[in-house]
Amino acid sequence: xxxxxxxxxxxxxxxxxxxxxxxxxxxxxxxxxxxxxxxxxxxxxxxxxxxxxxxxxxxxxxxxxxxxxxxxxxxxxxxxxxxxxxxxxxxxxxxxxxxxxxxxxxxxxxxxxxxxxxxxxxxxxxxxxxxxxxxxxxxxxxxxxxxxxxxxxxxxxxxxxxxxxxxxxxxxxxxxxxxxxxxxxxxxxxxxxxxxxxxxxxxxxxxxxxxxxxxxxxxxxxxxxxxxxxxxxxxxxxxxxxxxxxxxxxxxxxxxxxxx
Amino acid sequence: xxxxxxxxxxxxxxxxxxxxxxxxxxxxxxxxxxxxxxxxxxxxxxxxxxxxxxxxxxxxxxxxxxxxxxxxxxxxxxxxxxxxxxxxxxxxxxxxxxxxxxxxxxxxxxxxxxxxxxxxxxxxxxxxxxxxxxxxxxxxxxxxxxxxxxxxxxxxxxxxxxxxxxxxxxxxxxxxxxxxxxxxxxxxxxxxxxxxxxxxxxxxxxxxxxxxxxxxxxxxxxxxxxxxxxxxxxxxxxxxxxxxxxxxxxxxxxxxxx
Ligand SMILES: Nc1ncnc2c1ncn2[C@@H]1O[C@H](COP(=O)(O)OP(=O)(O)OP(=O)(O)O)[C@@H](O)[C@H]1O
Ligand SMILES: [Mg+2]
Numbered sequence: 001x002x003x004x005x006x007x008x009x010x011x012x013x014x015x016x017x018x019x020x021x022x023x024x025x026x027x028x029x030x031x032x033x034x035x036x037x038x039x040x041x042x043x044x045x046x047x048x049x050x051x052x053x054x055x056x057x058x059x060x061x062x063x064x065x066x067x068x069x070x071x072x073x074x075x076x077x078x079x080x081x082x083x084x085x086x087x088x089x090x091x092x093x094x095x096x097x098x099x100x101x102x103x104x105x106x107x108x109x110x111x112x113x114x115x116x117x118x119x120x121x122x123x124x125x126x127x128x129x130x131x132x133x134x135x136x137x138x139x140x141x142x143x144x145x146x147x148x149x150x151x152x153x154x155x156x157x158x159x160x161x162x163x164x165x166x167x168x169x170x171x172x173x174x175x176x177x178x179x180x181x182x183x184x185x186x187x188x189x190x191x192x193x194x195x196x197x198x199x200x201x202x203x204x205x206x207x208x209x210x211x212x213x214x215x216x217x218x219x220x221x222x223x224x225x226x227x228x229x230x231x232x233x234x235x236x237x238x239x240x241x242x243x244x245x246x247x248x249x250x251x252x253x254x255x256x257x258x259x260x
Numbered sequence: 261x262x263x264x265x266x267x268x269x270x271x272x273x274x275x276x277x278x279x280x281x282x283x284x285x286x287x288x289x290x291x292x293x294x295x296x297x298x299x300x301x302x303x304x305x306x307x308x309x310x311x312x313x314x315x316x317x318x319x320x321x322x323x324x325x326x327x328x329x330x331x332x333x334x335x336x337x338x339x340x341x342x343x344x345x346x347x348x349x350x351x352x353x354x355x356x357x358x359x360x361x362x363x364x365x366x367x368x369x370x371x372x373x374x375x376x377x378x379x380x381x382x383x384x385x386x387x388x389x390x391x392x393x394x395x396x397x398x399x400x401x402x403x404x405x406x407x408x409x410x411x412x413x414x415x416x417x418x419x420x421x422x423x424x425x426x427x428x429x430x431x432x433x434x435x436x437x438x439x440x441x442x443x444x445x446x447x448x449x450x451x452x453x454x455x456x457x458x459x460x461x462x463x464x465x466x467x468x469x470x471x472x473x474x475x476x477x478x479x480x481x482x483x484x485x486x487x488x489x490x491x492x493x494x495x496x497x498x499x500x501x502x503x504x505x506x507x508x509x510x511x512x513x514x515x516x517x518x
Contacts, residue, residue: 132359134381
């Protein structure tokens with residue numbers, strides 16, 4: 001009986017949270033069009049989000065390509081399908097692994113950063129101070145961050161994909177004696193517009209989810225240092241879950257279009 | 261607007277006047293915790309009113325209701341002739357420019373330099389005044405708190421007292437008609453506290469603002485106040501000049517002066 005009550009309470013909380021995040025997103029779409037535009041802050045955030053994530057995204061992308069190729073290679077060799085390696089790895093990276101891994105990494109780095117930063121601004125009343133000086137903190141803090149992560153994430157994904165392919169081609173070159181030129185020719189031959197478009201669109205949504213949840217958690221952070229920690233933590237957890245849900249939906253939708 | 265500072269007696273003699281801030285029967289609860297339960301207050305032009313109350317008695321909550329950082333559950337709040345209940349966001353933002361607010365913890369934007377902290381509200385005004393005028397205003401505000409040299413520092417490089425001054429400068433830069441101070445001297449040593457108190461009085465003289473000041477510091481209350489309101493159990497329990505309350509026989513009032 002007690003368990004049941006707890007169960008219902010947590011279910012209710014999940015729905016309440018979904019509702020609140022939706023309202024938050026609604027506010028973003030309302031305020032993003034309205035001047036004054038915080039262009040300078042947008043550029044600064046893009047720099048922070050994009051440029052400073054580069055090393056991390058680069059290294060992960062490289063290792064992702066390397067490992068994926070190393071691990072699938074023996075199986076493919078067994079089947080005598082060695083020649084398909086570039087196409088297979090290329091499609092896997094570009095359609096699925098590249099965007100998802102990059103987004104997960106960014107959820108950890110960017111999402112938690114936003115949660116912690118906005119959370120501590122909330123707790124130290126900096127957000128309230130912006131409000132009482134007659135300015136709109138949502139615009140300055142939230143709109144710029146969400147926009148920046150929407151714009152930056154696809155770029156990071158493209159970079160991770162490219163570096164991942166380089167890593168993969170390196171393995172092919174060493175183990176299979178495939179020249180870089182041949183490798184990339186094969187990759188681009190097998191890629192179709194239908195592979196690139198859904199992946200890119202998906203990345204925009206990933207960027208939006210990371211920015212939205214990170215900002216929401218920070219902006220509504222509870223009091224105290226513990227509240228800030230919880231905001232950062234929850235930002236990562238919720239975003240990661242959301243990323244997989246978005247990914248699932250994206251694959252479903254892409255599949256429908258593919259059939260048409 | 262240029263009314264000189266006035267004592268309670270003077271105001272009583274001058275008869276009715278429209279208050280800058282008028283609170284009527286304010287109630288505010290958080291969940292089951294009823295913090296403010298029927299608070300009345302009027303703040304007149306050129307006046308310094310000090311609110312005294314125990315820690316956790318809801319002083320900050322009260323102040324936040326006046327600038328709509330919190331919404332009162334019940335009661336009327338009138339600020340500079342606007343009823344806060346019926347106000348739209350645009351007018352509220354306009355109104356907030358005229359009401360300065362000094363936070364208990366200074367609340368400087370810690371990712372910005374002192375200059376950017378002061379610039380922040382100016383830049384986002386519907387009617388901007390141009391870079392030069394803004395720069396001049398920033399210099400002027402910093403000079404009036406005696407920290408012109410700190411203009412390019414980050415908040416983390418400032419001491420607590422300096423932070424409080426910068427926060428004060430940031431409040432002043434919009435030339436508010438009323439300033440709400442939330443414990444301007446808390447966490448500061450007695451000497452720095454005196455300096456801040458002096459600063460507040462200088463500012464009042466120079467800019468001719470009315471002020472609502474929350475404090476625990478009875479010295480501060482004595483020096484600064486034209487009138488003192490005592491907040492007990494969520495109501496305006498007692499009210500009068502510092503001397504009147506000091507001589508009061510009521511044990512709940514006396515408790516603050518011991
Ligand atoms: N946002 C909030 N949510 C829930 N409770 C709150 C909130 N803000 C204040 N309270 C509660 O309201 C009461 C009054 O808080 P407030 O900060 O106004 O006290 P105070 O009189 O300013 O005390 P101090 O002198 O220590 O600053 C406290 O019990 C506090 O727990
Ligand atoms: Mg307080």
